[in-house]
Amino acid sequence: MSEKGSYFSQEMNRVKRQLEKKNTKTLVLPPLFAFRDHGVYDFDNYLSFFDWSISNCPVVIDLRQCHTANYQAISLLVAYAWHLKNNGCRVSFIESESQNGASEMYRAIGGRGLFQVAVNPKLNFKSRNKKPLFAIRDSADFKKAIANVETYTENFNVEYLNTLRYVLSELLYNTLEHGKSFFDYRGKSLRAPSLIQFTWYQRSNEIHFIIADTGMGIKSHIEQAYPGQESDEEAIKLAVKPQVSGTFGSTDPYKHKNNAGVGLYLSTNIIRRLKADMHIVSGNGLLHISPRDITGKTLENDWKGTFVLVSVKLEEGANFALHQMMQEFRATAKKEQEKGDKSENDSSFYLSIRNYFGPYAEDKDAAIKYRDDKLFPEIYLEKSIIVDFDDVESAPHSFLSGLFASPMKHLGMKAYKKIKFVNATPEIRETLDFILDENTD
Ligand SMILES: Nc1ncnc2c1ncn2[C@@H]1O[C@H](COP(=O)(O)OP(=O)(O)O)[C@@H](O)[C@H]1O
Ligand SMILES: [Mg+2]
Known part of the structure; x- marks a missing residue:
């Protein structure tokens, strides 16, 4: 490459790095990162860390200042990092050397392996110190996680x-x-794992676990x-x-x-x-x-x-x-x-047309009598009416309007909600719609 060319490409890289630095979002974990503060649950404070709108930029999650955390709370960072990755972000973590606090907990649950685990369905987290974190994608993961709890x-x-x-x-x-949830990886859609993390607190003899998904x-x-x-x-x-x-x-x-x-x-x-x-x-x-x-x-x-x-x-x-x-x-x-x-x-009244009027429901006078003796009283009680046309071959317009026209007029637009027709043939359905239409404005 000519001297000029290499100068330009160096310059380009410098500008690119600068731009990237400028675009980088840095999220600093607060000193306390847990669901509880002095024994009182405070999810709002915890959740305020997560910005769900970040996309298409480098993200740095800085763990160094967090000296008090808990394993379940730290685990959700893994799910969050996957979410960011799916939003086109390159995510990196900055850890401290400290043997306490968020950085050490992140290492203990095997958090460093989070991107390998996400893209390799056979891999899981290499957690240590009895602080297991499991990616759950299928029934094999499921069984492993359950078996692990049983050891405690x-x-x-x-x-x-x-x-x-x-x-x-x-x-x-x-x-x-x-x-x-899913994310794209090299042109394939992979399942974003759910997570389970559990911790046995020996001193208080408590088990805490979290099961999370995005x-x-x-x-x-x-x-x-x-x-x-x-x-x-x-x-x-x-x-x-x-x-x-x-x-x-x-x-x-x-x-x-x-x-x-x-x-x-x-x-x-x-x-x-x-x-x-x-x-x-x-x-x-x-x-x-x-x-x-x-x-x-x-x-x-x-x-x-x-x-x-x-x-x-x-x-x-x-x-x-x-x-x-x-x-x-x-x-x-x-x-x-x-x-x-x-x-x-x-709160509902059920009418089977076949049981009452037979498969050929054509008797208009019977319909009117039924309407006045049976149907109207139910409507006055504000019941919803379910009319079942199962096994009914035919029901002409005169029969149907004898039965339903004045109840529909009485109900107005409410008729659409209050009277339900089921199992009607297309012909009967069409006639019913026509009668509904005529009587409800
Ligand atoms: N992790 C989850 N994500 C989304 N929806 C959920 C989740 N867990 C439970 N639900 C909702 O709660 C409903 C009730 O859950 P459940 O009582 O276990 O019944 P089932 O799983 O048999 O539907 C589910 O059908 C689903 O709509
Ligand atoms: Mg269920």
Whole structure:
């Protein structure tokens, strides 16, 4: 290369480096980086560190000034770094040599391997000092994580162990099923792992663990089945109710036949019985489950995804009959569910056209009589009407308008919400729409 050329390229590199330096965002970890300050939980303060808007620039996370932290809090930096990477940022960490504080904790959980773990589905974190951090991408990771927890609880009552394992697996399943996120790597879309980190505090004999993801969050997920949630907080409160799941609608005909939607309900009940604490954070919603009560809060800052933080005081002598406890919880869940179904039934009226008028529903006088004797009284009671046309071959305009025209006129626009037609053939459906249209303005 000519002298001139090399001069120019050197100059170019210098300018490039300068520009990069100017664009670099430096995030300095505060002296205290934990969920608790003097024993009091403060998620807002903790979450204020995370800036979710940063993209396409180099980011430096400086751990050097943080002398007090906890492992669960440090673990979330790993998920955050993956998130930044996915936003086009190059992320690096600056550590201190100190044997205390954030830098040492970051090394202890194996944080340095975070980018290798993200792009290699077979790799996991090389944590030490019994401070395990696991990337959760599939059922193999899941099993490894569960097996590792069991090494801490070997001396415990079997039922106790099963109980803990149950809660862990429900939370891990949730993050695998509902908390997915992806990132692009060399033209491929890879799954961003969820995380579980746990720490056994020998002195107080407590286990603390966190299960975290950067997925769509509880609100977006549950809105697939229960649209229009008011806030993250409300969505989390809904998610811990029995039989509530974002994976199927509330009118799903199979909902009674499967076990779905009880994971969080049972886990939160178990947590309360274990004298443990659970915090669920998703978006800016927080739900705290304790033996005493369940309280919600809307935070000022958010976590883009979901994390669940659990602390359990291990009671070695504790005698837990998991099986019996679960039976009890399930029975309560069933009762609550039945109550809900009953109020649903009480507020609606069901009419089967075939049972009442036969497969050829053509008798206009019978329709008018039914309307006045049966239908109107139900409408005055403000019930919603479900009209089932299953197995009905034909129902002409005169019959249908005899039955529905004046109720629709009475209801006005509310008729669209209050009268539901199901299983109608396209011809019948069209006639019904026509009658609705004619009688509702
Ligand atoms: N990590 C998560 N990310 C997003 N949504 C979640 C997560 N965990 C739970 N949810 C929401 O809460 C709902 C209830 O969870 P759960 O009680 O375990 O029932 P299920 O998993 O059988 O649907 C889920 O269906 C989902 O909508
Ligand atoms: Mg579940």
